[in-house]
Amino acid sequence: MSDRNDPQQDSGEAARSPDRASPADDPTTAPPAPAPRPRGRWLRRVLLLAGPVLVVAVGAYLWYTGGRHVETENAYVKADVVVVSSEVAGPIERVEIEENERVAAGDVLFTLDARPFRVALARAEAQLAAVGSMIESVKASYRQRLEELELARTDYAFAERELEREIRLAEQELGSEAAVDRARHEFDAAAQRIRIVERGLEQLRAQLGDALDGSVTGQAAYRAAKAARDAAALDLEHTVVRAPIDGVASRVPVVGHYAAPGAAVMSIVSDRDVWIEANYKETDLTHVCAGQPVEIHIDTYPDRAWSGRVASISQATGAEFSVLPAQNATGNWVKVIQRIPVRVAVRRGVNDPPLRTGMSATVSVDTGRERPLPALPWLAGDAVAGGEPASDKTCNAE
Numbered sequence: 001m002s003d004r005n006d007p008q009q010d011s012g013e014a015a016r017s018p019d020r021a022s023p024a025d026d027p028t029t030a031p032p033a034p035a036p037r038p039r040g041r042w043l044r045r046v047l048l049l050a051g052p053v054l055v056v057a058v059g060a061y062l063w064y065t066g067g068r069h070v071e072t073e074n075a076y077v078k079a080d081v082v083v084v085s086s087e088v089a090g091p092i093e094r095v096e097i098e099e100n101e102r103v104a105a106g107d108v109l110f111t112l113d114a115r116p117f118r119v120a121l122a123r124a125e126a127q128l129a130a131v132g133s134m135i136e137s138v139k140a141s142y143r144q145r146l147e148e149l150e151l152a153r154t155d156y157a158f159a160e161r162e163l164e165r166e167i168r169l170a171e172q173e174l175g176s177e178a179a180v181d182r183a184r185h186e187f188d189a190a191a192q193r194i195r196i197v198e199r200g201l202e203q204l205r206a207q208l209g210d211a212l213d214g215s216v217t218g219q220a221a222y223r224a225a226k227a228a229r230d231a232a233a234l235d236l237e238h239t240v241v242r243a244p245i246d247g248v249a250s251r252v253p254v255v256g257h258y259a260a261p262g263a264a265v266m267s268i269v270s271d272r273d274v275w276i277e278a279n280y281k282e283t284d285l286t287h288v289c290a291g292q293p294v295e296i297h298i299d300t301y302p303d304r305a306w307s308g309r310v311a312s313i314s315q316a317t318g319a320e321f322s323v324l325p326a327q328n329a330t331g332n333w334v335k336v337i338q339r340i341p342v343r344v345a346v347r348r349g350v351n352d353p354p355l356r357t358g359m360s361a362t363v364s365v366d367t368g369r370e371r372p373l374p375a376l377p378w379l380a381g382d383a384v385a386g387g388e389p390a391s392d393k394t395c396n397a398e
Contacts, residue, residue, distance in 0.1 A: 070288060070365045074339065075278035077298070077359040080270040082245055084109060086259035087238035088117065099252045103243040103268065109252075110241050110266075112259060117236040124229035131225040135208065135216045142204040149197040156190035163187045247271055274355045275311065276344035278363040279318060281337050287367040288313065294344050299360040300353075307347050310365060314341040 090112035097109055166183040169175030208219060216222055243249075247268040259265050276296060280288070288310060296306040317338040319326055344363055346355070 068367055068369050070280065070284045070367060071362065072278055072280050072284070073360070073362050074280075075276050075296075075344075075361040075363040077274060077355050077357050077361060078277045079274045079355075079357040080245065080247075081357065082247070082268045082270075083264045084241065084244065084266045084268060085262050085264055086112060086241055087261060088112065088235050089260050090114075090116070090239065090258070092253055092255055092257045092259060092265075095252060095255055097249050097252060099249065101249050101252075102247070102271070103249055104246050105243055107243045108240055109243055109249070112239040112241070114236060114239040117232065117239055121229070121232040121236050124225070124232040128222070128225040128229045131219075131221050132216050135219050135222055138204055138207050142201065142208060145197055145201045145204060149194065149201065152190065152193040152197050156187070156194055159183070159187040159190040241265070243268055245270055269357055271354065274346060274348070274357070276308065276346060276361055276363055278342045278344055278361075279339040280342050282317070282340055283337060285313065285340055285342070287369045288342065288365050289367070292368065293366045295364045295366070296344065296346060297362040298355065299362075304353070306352070308344045309347075311343040311345040314343070316340075 092110050093113045095110045097103060097107070103109070163180070163183040163186070166175055166180045170177060170180050207221075217226070245268055247270040250267045250269055253259075253265050257265070276294075290310050290312055292310045294308040294310060296308055298304070298306070317340050319338055342363075342365075348355070
């Protein structure tokens, strides 16, 4: 019993028994074959080698073409805005338009109370007629004085002959000294009368001026009265305020509003001559020139794009036009990149939606610039052959 239960004895007998085979000799219990290599391992090796090369190539391409387009979101739609004011003072009597109504140049916007100006015109016309009558009266007086001058000269000639006769009679003792004195007195009075008439003619001639022998309209007083009359008529005409340009009416006044001369009453915003004002950083304008193509996106219409061109570049930065320009001579100066306005002309089609002044836009300028290639060893042959690398040219104003 003890021998049957000994495990060491059982294991020895199993080893000595030829009928019991080991698991290694059994083909059904052979070890599995090694697993094949994954097919994606070669792809990882290719990406590991080609990935950096591809990234470098893409980065080089973006660097080479990245400086061609200059873009900014600091851009806004602009249009001509005319402030309408009255030339004369007075309350608004009638308004002929409504808010945001389109008007054409010459259309009546509003009218002022014209009664005071009609009265002023009537007064000026009466004054003009009075001046004309006065001039005619002066001309009649001038003609009368001419007749008086002829009479005075006739009296002078008669007095001269009488004096000579009385002197001869006195020398022949046929006349008295008293008669000679009276004749001499009449002669002196006739001469004095001529001088008086001539002074009166000079005075009338000064009053008449160019109208002495011509029309009344050539007289200075008449021209002054006519100018006053024309000014009164012009003031009456200015009581009707018309649109100076084509556009859309904005901030339309109400009846009863008092319009002062030169004070803003309303505005007209042009809807035809529209442009984009893009405020670029000064460091972005190195290669921007007038005439370059532009692509425009308006925030209001995100699915549409407009084309245009650079019309002009401002000669001064925006800070130069501010009410309080920066004083950079102070000790706390900090350098800040300035913005320079660029005017962009927009090409608009018939079916394009309206562009309103003040709309935000994104502007991209195609400068056509290509960055120069780096000096690589394999390009040395081209340099020796006479080829030159691309140059990084700036935009010349001329």
